[in-house]
Amino acid sequence: MQPEDGNQAPYRLLIFTCYGGCATGVAASRACIRIWEENPDNVKIGCLPAVPIAWKRNEIMKMSQKRILIDACGVQCGAKLAEKEGLPLDRYMELTSMLGIRKTKQLPSRALEDQVYRAIKREVHGLLGEKLTEAEAEPSGNGTKGQDFPQMELRPLGVVRNRIKEPSLVAEAGDLEWRGKIAKARQERNAISELVIDNDLAAILDGIEDFSHLLVLYWAHRIPPEGRSLIKAHPIGRKDFPLVGIFATRSPARPNPICMTIVSLLERKGNVLKVKGLDAVDGSPILDIKPYNPNYDAADEVRLADWMTQIHREPAEGSFSPT
Numbered sequence: 001m002q003p004e005d006g007n008q009a010p011y012r013l014l015i016f017t018c019y020g021g022c023a024t025g026v027a028a029s030r031a032c033i034r035i036w037e038e039n040p041d042n043v044k045i046g047c048l049p050a051v052p053i054a055w056k057r058n059e060i061m062k063m064s065q066k067r068i069l070i071d072a073c074g075v076q077c078g079a080k081l082a083e084k085e086g087l088p089l090d091r092y093m094e095l096t097s098m099l100g101i102r103k104t105k106q107l108p109s110r111a112l113e114d115q116v117y118r119a120i121k122r123e124v125h126g127l128l129g130e131k132l133t134e135a136e137a138e139p140s141g142n143g144t145k146g147q148d149f150p151q152m153e154l155r156p157l158g159v160v161r162n163r164i165k166e167p168s169l170v171a172e173a174g175d176l177e178w179r180g181k182i183a184k185a186r187q188e189r190n191a192i193s194e195l196v197i198d199n200d201l202a203a204i205l206d207g208i209e210d211f212s213h214l215l216v217l218y219w220a221h222r223i224p225p226e227g228r229s230l231i232k233a234h235p236i237g238r239k240d241f242p243l244v245g246i247f248a249t250r251s252p253a254r255p256n257p258i259c260m261t262i263v264s265l266l267e268r269k270g271n272v273l274k275v276k277g278l279d280a281v282d283g284s285p286i287l288d289i290k291p292y293n294p295n296y297d298a299a300d301e302v303r304l305a306d307w308m309t310q311i312h313r314e315p316a317e318g319s320f321s322p323t
């Protein structure tokens with residue numbers, strides 16, 4: 001039996017999406033509802049379970065000028081169904097690969113919701129042939145509105161290769177959590193890593209052999225979007241330490257997860273540097289390498305927060321307690 005929705009006016013875009021079950025799914029459904037509310041005449045939300053029903057599929061094709069399908073994770077349920085049922089699409093998005101994150105069975109953070117909303121909105125505006133306003137294109141409320149920043153673009157110049165597969169410090173439930181063992185973290189810090197620079201850029205390393213130590217800047221690629229929205233945290237997740245701003249910590253979970261380590265250079269072979277002392281996880285993108293120069297990089301009369309002094313003192317005393 002066909003329900004009585006045949007008197008609907010045609011619309012320009014139909015959005016199919018996952019509706020929940022994981023952080024990106026919930027974020028996608030909220031984003032799509034918001035976009036529908038913003039464009040009630042042009043945009044509608046489609047019902048994926050209706051696609052295998054022939055007369056519904058025909059109606060979808062008749063009523064919608066364009067169609068976009070959003071899968072929230074790499075299982076790609078929607079794409080498989082659309083392909084099986086022969087549903088033509090004008091755009092397809094798979095959120096976890098697109099955003100470079102892993103699927104998590106939890107509600108999305110505000111930062112992830114914003115990220116998903118902006119990503120979908122960009123595609124929707126492209127399909128509708130409309131331009132985004134400045135506020136829609138950029139994250140809101142950063143206090144630097146109106147500032148004329150040049151376009152900032154980072155590109156990885158190589159990759160870290162080592163045996164550190166999991167980060168010891170993770171961003172979890174709005175704070176940091178230390179998951180490693182201090183002895184293991186120390187071992188890892190002394191482990192050998194290879195910095196594999198893109199072959200085409202090998203000459204960028206020429207002359208580096210003359211230095212014993214380097215500053216390596218890398219991107220902490222395992223930090224999830226939630227970790228990038230932390231403003232304050234307890235250092236290494238310890239609640240007995242004060243809650244401090246992220247810029248007062250060395251946590252990799254920060255708005256721009258750029259990390260820096262001083263390493264000793266053991267060897268250069270072509271486009272590969274063998275170094276000791278890097279705390280990056282295997283696969284971390286390398287952003288920059290500079291020679292370490294104590295004339296620039298070391299300071300006199302250094303003052304540290306008490307909690308940071310304690311972090312370094314406790315392992316030496318054998319009393320380190322991560323939580």
Ligand code: SF4
Nearest residue numbers: 018072073075076077
């Ligand atoms: S693609 Fe499939 S498994 Fe992944 S969130 Fe959507 S419905 Fe769930």
